[in-house]
Amino acid sequence: MSPARHSSAVSTEPEEPILQGGAWLPHGFRLAPQSHLHGQLVYAAAGAPATATERGTWVAPANRVTWTPPRFAHSHRFHGRTDVRLVTVPLDLCGEFPQQPSVFAVSPLLREALLAMTDQPERRPGAHRRLPAVIVDELADTAETSLHLPEPADTAETSLHLPEPAGDRLRAATDLLHEDPARPTTLAELGRMAGAGERTPSRLFHTELSMSFHRWRTTLRIHLALAHLTGGMSVTETSLACGWSNPSSFIDAFTEVVGQTPGRYQATLRTAQK
Template sequence: MGTSGRVGAAATRRKGASVVVRPAVPFDPDAEIPFVIATEADVPSHEVEWEPHAHPVHELVWVRRGVMSVRVGRRVWALPNSVGLWIPAGTVHGGRLSAGAEFHASYFSPSSSTFAPEAPVSVRLGPLLHELLVFLADTKIPDSGRGHAEKLVFELLEPSAHPLDLPLPLDPRIEPIASHLVDDPADQRSLDDWAAVTGLSTRTLARAFLASTGHSFGRWRQTLRVHVALALLSSGLSVSETAEAVGYGTPSSFIDVFRRATGTTPGQYRQTAL
């Protein structure tokens, strides 16, 4: 993903009335990469969706306002303000960005990166790391200053304690349940209720969720609700309105779940996201 076409996006097209779809630019994988770290930023006026694509460089994406989601295969990451996603070179991915979000992307030369996970991983984006990466967007920095900043960046890069990734099940026995909950996260039906709907046993559904997603049904639905809540809060809904929209009977129960999942309260997140 990207904004300039140097490493990421190029021409855009409309999807409906409000979503801009950005296809990726093909790059020669054998071309020389003339940087160690390069950063770009964008604040789109419309919601943006990136088509699935890959880069010949590592990419770190994050937002400082609004919300972003990134999909790799059957896994979706929600990225609140304090968390970025490291996407290894060659990894096919797509994304979605809310209108007005402050989007940032940093690109890392694979041959020069000392931080190089082989799979996508959430990264803690503290204020110092953010400022250093933004600083590296300046192409006129002297080599000595750039080298020092790049060294600090690699020292600060570390996995986040709040990854917020949601695996989407492939199992045909539970995929319709998951799809329904994505559309209606406030649905309160239990696994026993879904067993009655599908004609399968509760134990069969429980095992299918665990095998397909790595999570219990309850944990998977809870993560989904936090994903949706991030988008609703960044769109301006109040904490109580968001709690009701994602299926929590009281704001206090929603606040507790949200804090444990993200490390911050929904009220604090809303203040930084708007």
Template sequence: MPEQTASDRIVVVSQDAHCFASGRHTHEQAQLIYAISGVVSVTTTDGTWVVPPSRAVWVPAGIGHETKSHATVQFRALLIDPADVKGLPGVCAVVEVRPLLRELILRLAALAERPGSADLGRVVTLLLLLELSFPPVEPLNLPTPQHAQLARLCEWIQSDPVRAVSLEEAASALHMSRSSFMRLFKRETGMSFAHWRQQARLLGALSLLADGQSILNVALACGYDSPSAFSAMFRRSLGRSPSEYFARPAGDQGSDPVLVRRR
């Protein structure tokens, strides 16, 4: 990915691509990853963030990560010297991208392509660092169990969201009683099996919706009998219908992030 200096404190990495995957890598600098359009996912050993354009991901210096998109995406990554950043998280975190922050990111990217006044670059950089805001992590997460057999079962369920795996079927796959499986699952993920399975479907649905697929196609691909059943689940989980969630009102550019957290 091309790197361009935007100021004496920030380097901009630009990527406009279809089905992009960076491979796992690290940076000496901290990184702010923001999708101008499309949806980008950032994966670390702790989990995966699926980030639409109203949020960005903060990746501290030295954290191994992979950046990926399953469809067309435009994103900008700002590499920031950690010595210049005080009081910001030492772990990966979600950044709220309000309209001002978005414009500052775009201005830095433009300055990287067409360098102008050094003073302007410094002022934009200072404003950007002051504007960074880290909201509480949304309660939409999908923990991955440490228990090896259970982790493989969860991976299999995620790979085939149409299949309705019952609690009894899941317990049988691990040669456990229903009650023992329920205790293990709760201990490993902090969720009930039914809740985890619904979250897994919702995560898959978000990526498909972001790719522009219809609600009907997404509902069927995620194992729901009808668009209305899917939309009802979506609204219960996120407080908005799918169309409202991905709407782009004036002054805003998208929707909330999804955190897939590994334990």
């Protein structure tokens, strides 16, 4: 594989070109907020991309692909040296996908289809026009939810169903956790720091983010752990940097969310980099 392949700038104008192809991107590379007239799949043959939107962040570790619907504003950040592949999904096929960004597992057939569309010339005329149907069939399973970190709605949306002070307190609580995910703060302490009692943040995490405070913070820490592990940090160093008191509890939490141990995940990354 060559060290770089074709890539194009993204435009949101009506004449927007079909964006398809790939490139090697350095650790920490960011793509500014953007949207597309078509749907988009982002797959990393190596590395781990994170897609951020107003509804939260989705991370796609090894053997996952991220889906972003048409006209859905989003940005990307790439953890580790990333072999990223971008595939445009035609509008007539977008109805087969969820209406919000999602992460799907990548089967061996799906991986080969994504690689064929981004790294190989057509072997037969029209082959690349037929592959999207294969990709849709392979993505028929339900999207994974464990890798989604939801965020509080902005002020305009929050005001429709939440009193503004409550929405502000939830945003203040999540901002505090984002500033220092490893912070060993209890829910009661977080509530006081955000200007609320213990019950208010607990209720808001459940009603607005559809998960408990503990689950939300664990997911935030797993996102950070994926970035550290992809960047080459050891499992022990990652567990401490992300707020776990010992590697064993970190390994258990990581395995529950990602589906494999941190050590196995890093081994997969090393194989992909070869």
